[in-house]
Amino acid sequence: MSILVHSPTIEVGGALNANAVSSELSEIPPDKLSRAVPAADMSTLRARTTRIFQLGFNKCGTSNIYRFLQRSGISATRFNRGMLATRIKANIEAGLKPLAGEFTRFTAFADIHYLTRNSVIEGNRYFREFYQYYPSSYFILNTRNKEEWIRARLAHGDGAYARRYSRALRLRNENEVIQQWSEDWDRHHRSVVDYFADKPGRLLVFDINKSNPQELVNFLAADFITNSANFLHETDTID
16 A cells, blocks of 8 residues: 655644653553643644544554554544544534534544444544545554454454444344455545545555554654654553
């Protein structure tokens, strides 16, 4: 897959996270990072329209990228017990900006996903709306080998995740779940890459197992200061 990157030069006005970058953040335990990262300054139009959206599915290293951003002093949120996905979905259906409400104060968004007994929200599918309202944003399609991803989902919660997914979509068995995931994966990856094909510098396709973290640094460099040393392979679990 192709990787589209920005020239690594901070725009006039400085990095959006310049006042939040601190070497101390790299020493803070992962479970305490959310409270340690300073709130984002949303006082400028540039800050409000320059966000970072993770477009890959869960079980594709979402924790790694999320923590990397936090250690760079970038105010990020993920999952939030499903409230992130449900709020974004409700906002879009109501004709509002996707981030209207309690999540507008964050710069970066990851794991926009929610699964219940009755429904599934794959919030990464709202990438068109994200771009429409936040056109200066950065979009990261975090990916991995599809078969490995399916196995990771099947193993999640000792199989409970797959069973809940099956009930929510009224699928009859595990084979139908696997088929659904495989088709969703192919469709989503193709749609994202096609959509951003004429939008240079907006999309980074990042293989969580193969890509170099420096690619993330270079990709974000026009607006954010980051350090590849802050990208660590950590257990991909929900906060």
